[in-house]
Amino acid sequence: MKTDSLHILLADDDEDDRIFFKDAIDNVKVNTTVSTVIDGQQLMEYLSNADMSLPDVIFLDLNMPRKSGMECLEEIRNNTKLKDISIAIYSTSGSEDDIEKAFLKGANIYIRKPNDIETLKKAIAQVLSINWQYHTSRLNRENFLLLV
Amino acid sequence: MKLSIHSSPSITGKVVVEDLLKVKGLEYEFGDFGTLSIRKLDAEQYAQLNAELSRYAIDLTEDVPNDLVEQIKRAVVEMVNKGEDRPNINISDYLSKKLNYSYGYLTAVFSETTYTSIAHFTIMQKIERIKDMLINENLTLTEISYQLGYSSVAYLSNQFKAMTGLTPTKFKEIMLQKRKSQ
Numbered sequence: 001m002k003t004d005s006l007h008i009l010l011a012d013d014d015e016d017d018r019i020f021f022k023d024a025i026d027n028v029k030v031n032t033t034v035s036t037v038i039d040g041q042q043l044m045e046y047l048s049n050a051d052m053s054l055p056d057v058i059f060l061d062l063n064m065p066r067k068s069g070m071e072c073l074e075e076i077r078n079n080t081k082l083k084d085i086s087i088a089i090y091s092t093s094g095s096e097d098d099i100e101k102a103f104l105k106g107a108n109i110y111i112r113k114p115n116d117i118e119t120l121k122k123a124i125a126q127v128l129s130i131n132w133q134y135h136t137s138r139l140n141r142e143n144f145l146l147l148v
Numbered sequence: 149m150k151l152s153i154h155s156s157p158s159i160t161g162k163v164v165v166e167d168l169l170k171v172k173g174l175e176y177e178f179g180d181f182g183t184l185s186i187r188k189l190d191a192e193q194y195a196q197l198n199a200e201l202s203r204y205a206i207d208l209t210e211d212v213p214n215d216l217v218e219q220i221k222r223a224v225v226e227m228v229n230k231g232e233d234r235p236n237i238n239i240s241d242y243l244s245k246k247l248n249y250s251y252g253y254l255t256a257v258f259s260e261t262t263y264t265s266i267a268h269f270t271i272m273q274k275i276e277r278i279k280d281m282l283i284n285e286n287l288t289l290t291e292i293s294y295q296l297g298y299s300s301v302a303y304l305s306n307q308f309k310a311m312t313g314l315t316p317t318k319f320k321e322i323m324l325q326k327r328k329s330q
């Protein structure tokens with residue numbers, strides 16, 4: 001059990017969005033280290049690189065070039081080495097179908113991306129706080145579904 | 149020749165302890181603020197270490213705040229899982245009685261390392277218990293709300309939705325579908 005800090009990997013092709021997210025993450029009380037990749041292919045390369053320490057949570061944008069968030073999600077969930085990583089999908093789509101599909105493919109968290117930073121900060125705080133409890137309190141990760 | 153001794157207790161302490169741990173072949177790691185974690189240390193080894201360190205006036209004590217957080221978590225989980233047999237008192241009285249500290253002290257210690265409050269942690273544990281009852285024990289919301297001491301199904305559903313973003317029914321539906329596809 002690691003109790004020092006939460007390693008977050010952020011996968012998003014849009015630079016503004018990455019800054020937006022990092023800003024929101026920095027705002028949270030939980031200790032975090034954040035790494036970033038800029039598309040799905042780079043994400044999978046990162047995760048298969050044995051020299052990199054695996055993240056505790058991946059924030060995954062659904063719409064990315066080269067390899068979409070959904071494709072990454074499927075690949076990650078089919079790899080037993082990566083099964084303990086929490087996956088937070090985020091998308092501007094709030095359609096019930098997209099949300100269900102993401103959960104069924106193994107996402108733990110679905111964030112309906114808000115337009116303003118304050119709402120995003122609140123959402124990220126909730127996500128990280130709950131994720132931290134799963135991380136430190138031996139909760140059953142199989143039942144971990146969160147929609148914000 | 150008359151000499152005076154200058155030393156730094158924190159460095160001396162660390163070096164002495166480290167040498168002793170190496171001799172004993174224990175796995176250890178130093179943390180911040182004079183803390184130390186030792187892997188696999190039984191009560192006898194712990195007593196032995198302290199006995200040997202006492203001649204340097206060094207004393208190892210268990211890290212109480214952290215340990216207390218663990219005790220609080222265990223007590224909360226125990227209380228939540230008691231079901232119908234749970235004592236008819238609220239969590240704050242239960243904890244302060246069981247652990248012999250004021251609730252104010254307990255919440256302060258708890259929040260510092262868990263980034264959440266005892267109240268929030270308790271709700272979270274209840275939600276986890278509800279999830280389990282929904283999908284593994286196949287209980288109805290009425291049965292669950294009775295067993296966990298909720299005043300109504302509506303209250304339980306609202307709390308579930310607030311914590312997970314999903315209604316209990318939707319959660320169950322997704323989890324069962326997920327199981328089928330695996």
